[in-house]
Structures are given as C-alpha cells and as structure tokens.
Amino acid sequence: MSTPVTSLDRETAAALGRRKNEPDWLVEWRAEAGDLAGRLELPKPEKMPLARWKLDVYGDYRPGRPVADPSELPAALTELLSDANAEALIVQHNSGVVLARLPDALKAKGVTLTSLEEAARSHARLFRDHFMVAYRRDEHKLAALHAALWNGGAFLYVPKGVEIEQPVQIVVFADDPAATVAPHILVIAEAGSRVTVVEHMYSALPEGADALLVNGAVEIFAKAGSHVRYASVHHMESAAVDIAYRRAVLGTDARVEWIVGDLHGGNLLSDLHSELEGQGSVTDIKVITVGTGSQRISLTTRARHVGKASESNMITRAVMLDEATSILTGVTKIEKGATKANGEQTERVLMLSPKARGDANPILLIDEDDVKAGHAASVGRVNEEQVYYLMSRGITRREAERLIIHGFLEPTVAEIPLEGLRDTLRRILERKLG
Amino acid sequence: MSALFEIRGLKVSVEGKEILTGVDLALKGGEVHAVMGPNGTGKSTLASAVMGHPKYEVTDGEVYLDGENVLEMSVDERARAGLFLAMQYPAEITGVTNADFLRSAINARRGEGNEISLIKFVRLMESKMKELDMNPEMMHRYLNEGFSGGEKKRNEILQMMMLEPRVVILDEIDSGLDIDAVKIVAAGVNAMRSPDRAFLIITHYQRILNYIRPDFVHVMMQGRIVKSGGPELAERLEAEGYDWIKEELGIVDETVGQV
Numbered sequence A: 001m002s003t004p005v006t007s008l009d010r011e012t013a014a015a016l017g018r019r020k021n022e023p024d025w026l027v028e029w030r031a032e033a034g035d036l037a038g039r040l041e042l043p044k045p046e047k048m049p050l051a052r053w054k055l056d057v058y059g060d061y062r063p064g065r066p067v068a069d070p071s072e073l074p075a076a077l078t079e080l081l082s083d084a085n086a087e088a089l090i091v092q093h094n095s096g097v098v099l100a101r102l103p104d105a106l107k108a109k110g111v112t113l114t115s116l117e118e119a120a121r122s123h124a125r126l127f128r129d130h131f132m133v134a135y136r137r138d139e140h141k142l143a144a145l146h147a148a149l150w151n152g153g154a155f156l157y158v159p160k161g162v163e164i165e166q167p168v169q170i171v172v173f174a175d176d177p178a179a180t181v182a183p184h185i186l187v188i189a190e191a192g193s194r195v196t197v198v199e200h201m202y203s204a205l206p207e208g209a210d211a212l213l214v215n216g217a218v219e220i221f222a223k224a225g226s227h228v229r230y231a232s233v234h235h236m237e238s239a240a241v242d243i244a245y246r247r248a249v250l251g252t253d254a255r256v257e258w259i260v261g262d263l264h265g266g267n268l269l270s271d272l273h274s275e276l277e278g279q280g281s282v283t284d285i286k287v288i289t290v291g292t293g294s295q296r297i298s299l300t301t302r303a304r305h306v307g308k309a310s311e312s313n314m315i316t317r318a319v320m321l322d323e324a325t326s327i328l329t330g331v332t333k334i335e336k337g338a339t340k341a342n343g344e345q346t347e348r349v350l351m352l353s354p355k356a357r358g359d360a361n362p363i364l365l366i367d368e369d370d371v372k373a374g375h376a377a378s379v380g381r382v383n384e385e386q387v388y389y390l391m392s393r394g395i396t397r398r399e400a401e402r403l404i405i406h407g408f409l410e411p412t413v414a415e416i417p418l419e420g421l422r423d424t425l426r427r428i429l430e431r432k433l434g
Numbered sequence B: 001m002s003a004l005f006e007i008r009g010l011k012v013s014v015e016g017k018e019i020l021t022g023v024d025l026a027l028k029g030g031e032v033h034a035v036m037g038p039n040g041t042g043k044s045t046l047a048s049a050v051m052g053h054p055k056y057e058v059t060d061g062e063v064y065l066d067g068e069n070v071l072e073m074s075v076d077e078r079a080r081a082g083l084f085l086a087m088q089y090p091a092e093i094t095g096v097t098n099a100d101f102l103r104s105a106i107n108a109r110r111g112e113g114n115e116i117s118l119i120k121f122v123r124l125m126e127s128k129m130k131e132l133d134m135n136p137e138m139m140h141r142y143l144n145e146g147f148s149g150g151e152k153k154r155n156e157i158l159q160m161m162m163l164e165p166r167v168v169i170l171d172e173i174d175s176g177l178d179i180d181a182v183k184i185v186a187a188g189v190n191a192m193r194s195p196d197r198a199f200l201i202i203t204h205y206q207r208i209l210n211y212i213r214p215d216f217v218h219v220m221m222q223g224r225i226v227k228s229g230g231p232e233l234a235e236r237l238e239a240e241g242y243d244w245i246k247e248e249l250g251i252v253d254e255t256v257g258q259v
C-alpha cells in the first residue's frame, strides 16, 4: 500500500496516471494539472471563505473490487441502490468503477456507458474534445486538483437522434476515508437525442473517520435539439467535504434540466452552471439543500446566455437548522447579442433555527437590452398564516410545520425521475429535518 | 334545549384596535344562522377570532361549544372539538397535496393507532369530490396553489364534508362562485344539515340563502349584531340595502376600527 498523497505536484499526478497505465497524453495532461494545482488559488465563492475547510486531503488511489452483478456489491451500497434491476447502471466504489452495464439494445444503437477511465482509451477523440472543456482545469485550485486526481467516473455517449427511455443510473459510493474519490461524469448527447440520468452519491464512512474530500465534477454537452434531464442527489456523512461542480453546454434548441438534491451532511461547495450557447436553448435548474449541525454550504447556480432567445429558470430552496450556514447565489448573465433571452431565478431560504444563517444573493448581469430577466429572493420563517390554516383543520402545530417544511422542498423532490430515489430522498429529508 | 354553540359578549382587538364590540349569538343544533352586513363591519373578524387566529385578541366575552370553553383551546383543539371555518381567503401551501393534507386532518381527529386506511380515504375523497363536481385531479394538486377563486371555495366545502364538524362557519363561501357552483355548494351544505350540527353563514347575498334556508338572519354593524330576524330580513336587505337599518338605529358610520 502506498502512502496517501499529502501534497500534490506535477510528479505525483503523473505517477497516478502511469500507475493506471493511462495513455501518455493523459499522463502528461495530469502532470500539467498537478503543476497548476500547486500554483492556483482556491475558488472564492460569495461570502464563504474556504480557508478553514479541510481541502488538503487527497487520499490514495483505492478502487473498490469490480463485480459482475449488483448483488455482489457491498451491503451498505446496495441498501440505498434505488433500482438494482436498472439495465443502464454504472457504479463507482471509492476510487474506481466496479460495475458498468448497458442493455444490448442500446449498445446496438451506439450508446456507450463506461467508466471515464475506460473512455480515455476507447473513445480518445470524444474524450479529448469534451473532457474538462466546460469545467476548465485552470479555473482554480480545486479544478486543477480534480483534473490531476480524477478517477472512475462515467462516460455516457448518446448518438444522434437516439432516445433512451429508462433513466441511466450512476452511483458513487465511498466507504474508505483513505481513498481519493474524484469522480468525473461526462455526458455527451448528440443532436436530437434524449436521455435522463440519475446520479446518486452517498457514503458509509467508519465511525470517527478522518475527513474525506470528494472532489467531483459533471459535464454535460447537449448538442442541437437534444434533451438531457440530469438528477443528482448527494448525501454523505458529515466527515466528508463535498465539492460538486456541475456544468452544461447547450447547443441550438437544446434543453438541459437539472434536478439537484444537495443533501450532503458536511461542508458543501456546489457550483452549477448552464452555458446557453445555442439559439433557443433552455435550461431548467432546481436545487434543494438542508443545512444541519455546523454545516457550511455554498450553493451557486449560474446561467450564461449567449444564444438568442435562450431561456433559463433557476429555483433554489434551502432549509436551515441548528447552526448551519448557507449562502445561495444565483447568477443570470445575459451577454450582448443574446436578444429575446429570458432568465428567471428564485432563491428561498426557510430558517428553522435562530442560530442558523441563510443568505440569498440574486445577481443579474445584463449586457443586452432586448431581454427579460427576473429574480425573487427571500429568507424567512415558517408562514404563520399557513400554520393557522392547517391547524384550523385539526392538525397539530408540530405536524403543520412538518407538512409546510417538507412541502417547501417537495416540488423539487417530486421531479426526481426515479421512484426509488425519490423515496430515499424523502427518508433523508425526514431524518435531516428531524 | 341549550345551545350547541354560544358566543357571549365577545370583544376582539386587532393590533390594539377594537373590532368586535360585544357579539352575542347562540346556535342550537339543526339551526342555520346567516350573518350579513356591510364591508368592514367585523364579520370575518368574528369568524377568525372564534377559530383562534393569532392576530385576533379576545379582550372580553366567552365562546362555548357543547358547554366547553373554546377560548381556552388552541386552534387545532377547537377544530378537533368540532369547529370548522370555511375561510374567505384560504392559505396556499406549496408541496402539500390536497389529499395528504386532508388525510392528516382526518387522522388528527381519529388519533394515533386509529388512522383511516388509504383505500378508504381515497374512496371517501373521490366520492365527495364528485358530489361537488370537482376535477379528480385536484386531489393531487398542491393545497389551494393556483386554484381559481371558485375552486378554493369548493375545496373548503370539500374539507367540511370530509371532516364532519359540529359547528360550521362559512365566510363568504358564495363570493366568486358562479351560479351553478352556488347551487352545488348549497347542496353540499344541505346534505350535511342535521339536528346535531349548526351553521353560521356569512354572506352578502340573498342568493345562497334561497338554497340554504336560514332559521335566523343577523345584521352586523360596528362590530356587533345590531338586528336579528327571520329569512325575510335577508330578503328586505337584498331589496333595500342597509340604509333603513342605519336610520332606524341612528348609525352614521357602520364600519368598525377605522380612524
């Protein structure tokens, strides 16, 4: 067993690539990223200093044991597997992908679902044209670290015009605090294709485990007229730090829906960006989060309008308990020339504890006159009129508040396109909201 | 026979302003009472104060349901004791479906261990919605969210029918309802009339009283009942307005709490 990486540089990154027998160009690419990681600064999310976050734990490359069937996966993993019968399924356990399967019918249509590590070999061209193009390794230190250390991951390729009915399930599971967990999920939806992806990240870390840094990223390339629905639910133990960068680039008339349940138990840096490049492209972004304990949550959603008549709609909702802090930032950026663009955003924070902190920052950056843009933001407590109404029907105050708080998050929960995961999500909320 | 529901000398303030200046009302089982009166005279305040809305402070008086002191109960206790208020402006609640809400309300009454089965509940709700000519889809919509004015009113009546209260207060249940809907809602109310249930109907219009024949009609001005009579009183109000009462009683400004 090698010793965990404690600092990162060019050579460590290159060594990681060589150890996995990666192609030379990828080894070199990792090396450059390792070099960048040593030089770049941490990102600077709004009002959330990262200085005291435990971000210098890189872990070691420790992949789980590959299996042929979901039944052979660790019990803690299968317990929360939303649909063990899923035909399109990929599972990452700690540093590596341990299971990937796709029905033959889809393979015959040219659909690919493999680990990203595998795709670097089998689909080098597509990989190099897309990997870390929307989320660049030189954005900041965490991006560079991700570029240097990424492992496992998923590569989903949907050819032109192919429509996939059943959701593709991606599972990331961590139970080894000494492992590097840095999944990168790359989705390429060619023109006119249609796919729903459900990503579920969770952990079963041993009691009293040291900090685990999960430095993950998602990139979606939705080509002309394609439609991608991407649901993501994260809930790891508080010992883990969750870094979740999610990016989408949309071609002409493409549509990307994000449905995100950022229900992680520890510190969370979540940054979601839809790049509306194509004319008439549309993105719909729904994010919920719940802060408990002394959690720090930075949650940014961003839509950048470049294409004419592009549309964005972002809704973020947070429930804050205990002494948790959350900063919700929504950025609608409309570039010059993006005429007839329409960007709407809403951030709402429900405060359930006097010691919690919640901040909503709507930001509109508009460089074009012929557009529509709107925002709404609020930070408040449970609405007494609503409590009164429910109580007037005999419901106790406690139950009334419970209904209202769960209802606040429910519209996003209801959109999760997989029943098993919706139920899991409701159970997590039940637990987190007490 | 003693009253099922009794209000004695009720005085209520909102934000330090006295709105109800002494209301007395007694409803016996089986009776329907109508309360009419110009805008801003305290009708909704009476309903809200009796239900226990936190904004309304009772400064004097008593309210009894079946001999029990209502004013000592919390809002949910009042409801479970059998009081029901169909509100003039029902709240909207995101993310809570009509069905989940009503099931919680029914189970709150039935108590733990005695919950209604899901199948039984759905059947009950479906049949009542049918009686009210409601779109079955409303069952799974979020509570009152995006409901039209008329849909909200029907939804209030649906709740009344499912919760089977003892004392029903309807605050302008007929406002915003089309002519057919008034009939449907009235039929729902009439179906519930029984010797051990009483109704207090707050309305501006005679129309609904054509369908739900009241036993008594009360007129409210200046935060109190200024005149009571039989159904003919409502008819006269519809025909002549309120001026004759004001003249009779020497009232210049009928509203209350205005500066």
Ligand SMILES: Nc1ncnc2c1ncn2[C@@H]1O[C@H](COP(=O)(O)OP(=O)(O)OP(=O)(O)O)[C@@H](O)[C@H]1O
Binding pocket: B014, B015, B019, B037, B038, B039, B040, B041, B042, B043, B044, B045, B046, B055, B256, B257, B258
């Ligand atoms: N929550 C409140 N806050 C402030 N003022 C109130 C409140 N509720 C009632 N009032 C005031 O009390 C007075 C009586 O209002 P109320 O709603 O009881 O009248 P109403 O008879 O029901 O009128 P309408 O026929 O228009 O429904 C009004 O002046 C009103 O502004």
Ligand SMILES: [Mg+2]
Binding pocket: B043, B044, B045, B088, B171, B172
């Ligand atoms: Mg009123």
